[in-house]
Amino acid sequence: MDSAAVAAAPAPAPSVCPQVAGGAAPGPGGGRRFPFPYTPYPIQERFMAALYGALEAGRVGIFESPTGTGKSLSLICGALSWLRDFEEKKRQEEARLLAPEESGQEGTKRLTPAEPECPDSRDTAGEPDWVTAFVQKKEERDMVERLKEEQIKRKKREDRLEKIRHNVQLKYAAKRKRSEEDETKRLLQLSKEVLSEGAGVDGLEQLDHDEEELILAEYESDEEKKMVSGLEDDDDDLEEEHVTKIYYCSRTHSQLSQFVREVQKSPFGKDTRLVSLGSRQNLCVNEEVRRLGALQLINDRCMEMQKNKHEKKSDEETEGKKRRVSRTVCPFYSYEQMQFLRDEVLVEVKDIEQLVALGRETKACPYYGSRYAIPAAQLVVLPYQMLLHEPTRSAAGIKLKDQVVIIDEAHNLIDTITCIHSAEVSGSQLCCAHSQLLQYMERYRKRLKAKNLMYIKQILYLLERFVAMLGGNVNQNPSCQTVSQTGTLLKSINDFLFQSQIDNINLFKVQRYCEKSLISRKLFGFVERYGGPATAVKINKENQKLGGLQNFLLTLQQGSDKEAGTLQSPPVEAENDQLRATSPLMQIEGFLAALTNANQDGRVILNRQGTVGQSSLKFLLLNPAVHFAKVVEECRAVIIAGGTMQPVADFREQLLSCAGVGPARVVEFSCGHVIPPENILPIILCSGPSNQQLEFTYQTRDLPQMMDETGRILCNLCNVVPGGVVCFFPSYEYEKQVYAHWEKTGLLTRLATKKKIFQEPKKANQVEQVLVEYAKCIQRCSQAGGQMTGALLLSVVGGKMSEGINFSDDLGRCVIMVGMPYPNIKSPELQEKMTWLDKTMPRAAGQAPSRVLIENLCMKAVNQSIGRAIRHQKDFASILLLDHRYARPAIFNKLPQWIRERTQVKPAFGSAFAELRKFHRGKSDTSLCAPENRL
Numbered sequence: 001m002d003s004a005a006v007a008a009a010p011a012p013a014p015s016v017c018p019q020v021a022g023g024a025a026p027g028p029g030g031g032r033r034f035p036f037p038y039t040p041y042p043i044q045e046r047f048m049a050a051l052y053g054a055l056e057a058g059r060v061g062i063f064e065s066p067t068g069t070g071k072s073l074s075l076i077c078g079a080l081s082w083l084r085d086f087e088e089k090k091r092q093e094e095a096r097l098l099a100p101e102e103s104g105q106e107g108t109k110r111l112t113p114a115e116p117e118c119p120d121s122r123d124t125a126g127e128p129d130w131v132t133a134f135v136q137k138k139e140e141r142d143m144v145e146r147l148k149e150e151q152i153k154r155k156k157r158e159d160r161l162e163k164i165r166h167n168v169q170l171k172y173a174a175k176r177k178r179s180e181e182d183e184t185k186r187l188l189q190l191s192k193e194v195l196s197e198g199a200g201v202d203g204l205e206q207l208d209h210d211e212e213e214l215i216l217a218e219y220e221s222d223e224e225k226k227m228v229s230g231l232e233d234d235d236d237d238l239e240e241e242h243v244t245k246i247y248y249c250s251r252t253h254s255q256l257s258q259f260v261r262e263v264q265k266s267p268f269g270k271d272t273r274l275v276s277l278g279s280r281q282n283l284c285v286n287e288e289v290r291r292l293g294a295l296q297l298i299n300d301r302c303m304e305m306q307k308n309k310h311e312k313k314s315d316e317e318t319e320g321k322k323r324r325v326s327r328t329v330c331p332f333y334s335y336e337q338m339q340f341l342r343d344e345v346l347v348e349v350k351d352i353e354q355l356v357a358l359g360r361e362t363k364a365c366p367y368y369g370s371r372y373a374i375p376a377a378q379l380v381v382l383p384y385q386m387l388l389h390e391p392t393r394s395a396a397g398i399k400l401k402d403q404v405v406i407i408d409e410a411h412n413l414i415d416t417i418t419c420i421h422s423a424e425v426s427g428s429q430l431c432c433a434h435s436q437l438l439q440y441m442e443r444y445r446k447r448l449k450a451k452n453l454m455y456i457k458q459i460l461y462l463l464e465r466f467v468a469m470l471g472g473n474v475n476q477n478p479s480c481q482t483v484s485q486t487g488t489l490l491k492s493i494n495d496f497l498f499q500s501q502i503d504n505i506n507l508f509k510v511q512r513y514c515e516k517s518l519i520s521r522k523l524f525g526f527v528e529r530y531g532g533p534a535t536a537v538k539i540n541k542e543n544q545k546l547g548g549l550q551n552f553l554l555t556l557q558q559g560s561d562k563e564a565g566t567l568q569s570p571p572v573e574a575e576n577d578q579l580r581a582t583s584p585l586m587q588i589e590g591f592l593a594a595l596t597n598a599n600q601d602g603r604v605i606l607n608r609q610g611t612v613g614q615s616s617l618k619f620l621l622l623n624p625a626v627h628f629a630k631v632v633e634e635c636r637a638v639i640i641a642g643g644t645m646q647p648v649a650d651f652r653e654q655l656l657s658c659a660g661v662g663p664a665r666v667v668e669f670s671c672g673h674v675i676p677p678e679n680i681l682p683i684i685l686c687s688g689p690s691n692q693q694l695e696f697t698y699q700t701r702d703l704p705q706m707m708d709e710t711g712r713i714l715c716n717l718c719n720v721v722p723g724g725v726v727c728f729f730p731s732y733e734y735e736k737q738v739y740a741h742w743e744k745t746g747l748l749t750r751l752a753t754k755k756k757i758f759q760e761p762k763k764a765n766q767v768e769q770v771l772v773e774y775a776k777c778i779q780r781c782s783q784a785g786g787q788m789t790g791a792l793l794l795s796v797v798g799g800k801m802s803e804g805i806n807f808s809d810d811l812g813r814c815v816i817m818v819g820m821p822y823p824n825i826k827s828p829e830l831q832e833k834m835t836w837l838d839k840t841m842p843r844a845a846g847q848a849p850s851r852v853l854i855e856n857l858c859m860k861a862v863n864q865s866i867g868r869a870i871r872h873q874k875d876f877a878s879i880l881l882l883d884h885r886y887a888r889p890a891i892f893n894k895l896p897q898w899i900r901e902r903t904q905v906k907p908a909f910g911s912a913f914a915e916l917r918k919f920h921r922g923k924s925d926t927s928l929c930a931p932e933n934r935l
């Protein structure tokens with residue numbers, strides 16, 4: 001039986017404009033029909049009705065709908081139906097207020113007293129009635145004026161988009177014209193740059209064009225800017241009013257692109273103004289910048305080119321004065337072209353790939369062009385980090401006031417917020433950054449303004465003190481400095497600041513300076529020019545000093561090479577290593593920002609290893625709710641959705657309750673699966689074929705008899721389960737240990753006679769190849785028949801295959817979970833989190849919050865893994881949980897509802913094996929389909 005439950009106490013009306021709050025809105029269910037591309041399942045109808053009700057009432061909803069039940073389409077059709085109705089009610093109310101005869105009558109009605117006025121009559125607030133009436137009338141007039149302005153703006157926008165939508169010739173003529181104008185401007189600009197190059201600065205050494213770009217511009221703090229001018233940024237006057245919209249976010253760009261394709265196929269695909277936001281790494285079309293590879297380098301280079309464009313404007317205004325040496329600007333950062341791209345985006349729904357293609361075609365920046373489309377968009381699609389990180393949100397021009405936010409794939413939301421706001425730096429990075437910055441300051445000391453020198457000296461002091469906290473000296477090679485007292489220390493933020501003697505430095509100002517001055521980008525360019533061991537640098541008076549930097553970087557590289565041994569890192573990891581080696585200040589900026597958190601919300605972990613280079617400083621965020629609070633405070637409604645949200649207690653208590661969301665505002669919805677009950681067989685197995693009790697604790701799981709029993713269970717299952725069997729282990733180490741034991745005892749050979757064995761690789765770039773081979777093997781076996789019945793994949797909970805991979809159809813006819821994947825409670829980070837929870841959270845059902853956390857972390861990982869098998873309505877699979885502890889009520893109740901309702905607890909292996917054989921024989925008689933390769 002599919003089940004749906006919506007539980008919530010009555011909530012207060014949401015904070016929306018009064019004229020919209022009124023009007024008849026159908027309640028959840030209530031016979032409402034939602035536009036849908038096909039006849040929806042009953043659970044989809046219930047999902048959409050509950051979603052509509054939550055948005056209308058301004059709730060914070062936790063929505064669970066298993067993968068394969070059409071969750072994305074339900075979210076699209078339910079949320080956009082609500083938005084369409086909301087806009088219609090708003091239009092009706094505006095029309096009523098703007099109708100001349102009605103507004104006149106209303107004004108008369110409100111100003112005519114029910115009884116004759118006395119000259120000194122007063123209202124309850126003590127004001128005379130005529131004053132109150134005057135204020136009311138003025139407020140009404142202001143509202144009408146505002147509505148008229150909004151209506152005019154909306155009409156202009158709609159007319160403009162309609163022209164572009166229906167007049168293809170006009171669209172391409174405008175595109176051609178703008179492209180030609182842009183090319184002309186670019187050529188003129190290049191000719192000016194050629195003429196102005198070579199202009200030196202009196203009394204100072206002449207630098208070439210590339211090196212001139214490395215020097216920091218004069219820095220003004222925010223306070224100084226306010227004193228000089230009350231003007232805001234140039235772009236503020238271009239800002240458009242934000243319409244009511246839905247922000248939809250998910251974890252990855254591929255998930256967002258998939259969602260956009262679902263919108264395109266939906267009944268709302270033709271008339272929804274949708275914009276996809278992404279990182280510069282995904283949207284940049286400037287090949288020179290894209291070649292930098294690493295996200296932080298791309299960000300800094302882009303911001304620097306923008307800054308150069310603004311400086312170029314001010315240079316042109318002072319034409320008579322001595323011109324500065326020209327700096328590189330981005331040819332795609334053209335306001336006119338980006339306005340054109342904005343309109344194109346709003347006319348037709350486009351995913352990230354289509355947006356990039358449009359940017360290349362129109363010679364306009366998709367990153368900034370898409371941001372211009374935010375105010376008028378009805379649906380904004382963006383990655384988690386952009387919404388959950390306030391500085392990024394603000395920089396993108398995202399305004400959450402009275403808007404709707406839907407966070408999909410939210411099962412890891414707490415961990416995501418924690419990771420976004422945590423930071424770690426190594427001793428090598430700190431020493432390297434200090435050396436680079438010191439060399440930079442010495443090289444350009446005569447050209448740097450006093451304010452720049454002051455901040456650079458502050459940063460150098462901070463780096464020096466951080467290294468001292470690790471027991472080292474910044475002036476010595478970190479790889480050669482041995483740490484006397486190894487171990488892990490945890491400190492509060494205030495204690496760390498006091499003990500490192502930096503409590504007298506304003507970290508907020510230093511952080512702002514790093515952000516505005518782009519010092520890490522300048523430093524990267526400097527190291528790129530002078531610091532690379534392979535770079536040939538002429539030895540003369542000016543750059544003799546740089547030899548020290550080169551030698552230092554070379555010793556660092558050699559040290560890291562020795563540590564790495566002969567292992568070859570995958571390309572992505574190599575790129576990150578290169579970024580860490582050449583631009584460590586970029587990582588350190590994140591650590592400085594983390595230290596500005598409130599003292600009670602985080603801890604600093606000092607991890608002292610063998611050498612200073614191997615040691616590290618880490619900021620751990622303990623209270624993710626502080627960064628989520630503003631989202632739920634500002635938004636009209638927030639929906640947290642996912643395929644597997646159980647157990648939901650973490651969301652309620654650690655996130656929503658701590659963020660100030662009262663129980664009355666929270667609504668929970670959980671629905672069943674679309675598959676028939678007979679298509680799934682979940683079993684909790686308490687003992688193996690030799691009656692060995694299955695309990696995989698840290699103390700017992702390494703015993704030979706436990707590993708033997710696991711092997712025997714798998715051998716039996718591989719005889720009756722066709723296609724693919726996926727077996728999850730608690731960790732890579734345990735999987736390797738069990739594999740080696742089976743190899744030694746001969747169990748592996750027995751297993752290999754029935755199914756070819758694959759192991760999940762640790763390296764991300766090898767996962768796809770293993771999955772392709774696994775799928776091919778199953779397909780060959782299902783077509784050829786014979787003794788081999790498919791393949792066995794040994795995977796790891798929390799690995800690459802436990803999330804985001806679909807083992808649909810024959811790719812996953814049985815999913816096995818070996819033991820319970822509890823996290824390592826000896827981890828200092830987890831211990832600190834547990835201590836913090838016990839101090840701040842109330843006990844739940846007699847259990848300490850720390851104990852609940854451990855169980856929830858375990859069961860979230862289990863639920864994600866076992867949900868890999870059932871992916872659509874006609875799919876079928878068995879699920880085997882190997883540990884008697886799964887039968888305990890506290891654990892059992894944390895399984896997803898649609899699995900829990902069908903789970904059988906089997907004390908002995910015999911009866912469980914009989915059920916499994918009966919299940920798979922019955923299914924193989926009716927459905928021996930080839931697997932759909934949906935990896």
